Amino acid sequence: MDIESFRKQGKEVIDNICDYYQNLDQIPPMSVVKPGYLYKIIPHEPPEEPESFEDVQQDLQSKIMPGITHWQSGNFFGWFPSSNSFPSMIGDMYSNMLNIVGFNWICSPAVTELETMMTDWLGKLIGLDKRFLAVNPDGTEGQGGGSIQGSASEAIIVAMIAGREMTLDRHRGDNIEAEIDGMRHRLVAYFSDQTHCSGQKASNIIGCKACIIPSDEDYRLTGDALLDAIRRDKAAGLIPFFVCGTFGTTNTTAIDDLVGIADVAEAEKLWFHVDAAYAGSALSCPEFRPLASGIERADSFNFNTHKWMLISFECSVMWVADSTHLVNALSIQREYLPRVKGEKTFVKDYRNWQLPLGRRFGALKLWFMMRMHGATGIRANIREDVKQAKWLEEKLLEDGRFEIMAPVVFGLVVFRIKPAAITSTKILPIDECVTNKANIDLVKAIHADNRVFLVGTNIKGKDVVRVSIGSTIGTQQHVENLLDVVLQLTTSVIEQWS
């Protein structure tokens, strides 16, 4: 494909993208293909000779699209949003054009420097404490700073590695290296039963123990529960080194007792990481910041702009208050990886802030998005989603058949058909087990109906329905349609049971 063909066909792709977004309301949000569908309809070997753009394009429509669940649809309310925007897409097109492997400053100074500046922009946008910023107001280097990770999972791994380094380093003064080595398998990290599963996975990856602490009745990890667990583990000879607090859990968007956790982490010298993967975006609106009290005392903080801040997957931004332990743990020097001597602030080797070596020009889409939406546009997008979520909560309560399972704070509404709404002549009594079955049936009915898409989850034994509002092109009308579907199918489900 030569330049002039791309000039023509690239524009066709732009048209196709626009048409896709224009027609999303006409497409059922969920793919209904059966496992193995694609194997039956595409060849099992790569073609020997080149095929035309038109042929691939046609197969994209006829063979790939049926296997797509449409995360960008206004009718998609599954998991958390994967919000996108045209400015972000443009940024990524340019990033692809340049196709830089930005493992250090020399690879392309703009890649490093724009990342430093965009993570500072973003930190300021969400009101992050200045200890997390890379550049001080006088232009000198801060101790901390942000960097773009692939995902919140990688951010937790990186934070745990920094925390491990911090803890082992503290013991290095008094011990020989072999003793330090012997401490490694006694290291323990703390999560709650509502922490994202990536915490436990990260523990498996770095090879430490994970202690999963039961959350309280509001699904929160508390400082008191953390302290109890630490005391028990220390008595058993373990070495606590890390705790993850969550600002907006996956199941209910609960907010952990961040102040209580910070107190314990300080006293016990734990690395305190805050995972705000989803809800961090809301901090762009000042009215949400009181909820985030305690974050200013964390060692690291992370949120996914690709969830709820109009950035295409993947772009997870992680800040540390002090990069020393992080860089010590992750830096490797080689002769083919030169380092520029100069002002440290602007020649950050971000490869030492992350797991891999290479990195995309990820800051470019942040730059396009933040400039073309402006802070007001970003805030308006969040506020509109929260307004729609509150509206949905109100209507569900008005209906009388539902209970809301957790406070609606952001864009997530978690509810279930309440036991009292289920009447049955066949099954008695209407206990939690029956209620669970009815709610699982409701989710199944919504999937079968396929006008809207959402997923269920299970919170402490209760099967519930989970509506996540945040599609970039979603409107109040989409939420009203969702409500219609839910009310109608709830009636069917209850009828089937009665």
Place this chain on the structure above:
Amino acid sequence: MDIESFRKQGKEVIDNICDYYQNLDQIPPMSVVKPGYLYKIIPHEPPEEPESFEDVQQDLQSKIMPGITHWQSGNFFGWFPSSNSFPSMIGDMYSNMLNIVGFNWICSPAVTELETMMTDWLGKLIGLDKRFLAVNPDGTEGQGGGSIQGSASEAIIVAMIAGREMTLDRHRGDNIEAEIDGMRHRLVAYFSDQTHCSGQKASNIIGCKACIIPSDEDYRLTGDALLDAIRRDKAAGLIPFFVCGTFGTTNTTAIDDLVGIADVAEAEKLWFHVDAAYAGSALSCPEFRPLASGIERADSFNFNTHKWMLISFECSVMWVADSTHLVNALSIQREYLPRVKGEKTFVKDYRNWQLPLGRRFGALKLWFMMRMHGATGIRANIREDVKQAKWLEEKLLEDGRFEIMAPVVFGLVVFRIKPAAITSTKILPIDECVTNKANIDLVKAIHADNRVFLVGTNIKGKDVVRVSIGSTIGTQQHVENLLDVVLQLTTSVIEQWS
């Protein structure tokens, strides 16, 4: 930015991309900005109100582009190529359009199934042993398969985690879990001094020991050297569990003694990973496959399509012969992550094959590229680069002033001004130290000249010049220009010394 604005401005972006590629020969390949340049010319806060596309576009040209080193230029010969193609870019545009977070099959069946099929296509394209393929010829599930990782670094981490699981699992029969835990810090992984630094970094990340074995005079890790190291470590109470062989090292594209390593790995029950990050692409040409003997006995194999196979960064494909230990080590179940019951082959949960949870629709760009280039196009691209590299080697030898430091097998030419070519009335004798300085000066002179870009490296104490041929738009003419620059500046450097 609404749909119709994107329809218009997205097409402008396509034009800009085409113009960029058309004009690359007119632009010096290396950025010459000074650290901190960007901080001085862009605001330190995000804008409150939205700005226009035109304004951002203009700033991209005037403020970002000066900070870019042009990896796509035909005059870029640095590190390893970051080869790209228009079909890959189109695939990525569609991936961005759909913006799916594909953590399991249900998120979009096509994301999982196309990945299974494209990694099999790619495996067949490079002649990989059938034990690495996901689907058997009869359509049933294989034990192995490929998956898309971000980078070769992540592939090594993942392989090491699988290897650790395999080794600890073998001890589980005879030991209680606490004893298994106590083994963790005695685990040791093997690399050579020419293995990519990501091996040592991965060891730091997963918290095991790394043993760096000296390579032989041809820069290869041999089975004998590995066996010696293992015997020594076992005598010291360590537990060998992993070895990384390299097919095409970073410094010289040396190929380790893969057969010898496979023998030792089998006998000692080590996980054998082959890192072919750069040179793996060459295996699309059958004439290179005899060099890869031994790979068929590896436990895992990886190469970066984003290096030399016309795919934009990042897309590193990793195959395992048996996914059991990998999935056991990396799978975490949660109620919001449902799994489809069905034909296992096509509902792979690739999140259990990698470090993060979420994943892009990466297979789409592989599909566009492999179809629109065809196997013949992919092979032609490799063969043309190798031909240019051999031509350059020949011309450098003809000149008489250079020595070639390692066999030119792929697209990399590593050479230096030889001691005998340096005459000096000021400095005597012309020893290795002087020769090193002359060659460092040559690299500096090439950077200052900035008609072409390359980097130097140091191989076992010798400073050398490294020319990596593989730019997608690079031609024989670009290599001829490079030769002119090298010859001319070598004369200047030698004159300065004499």
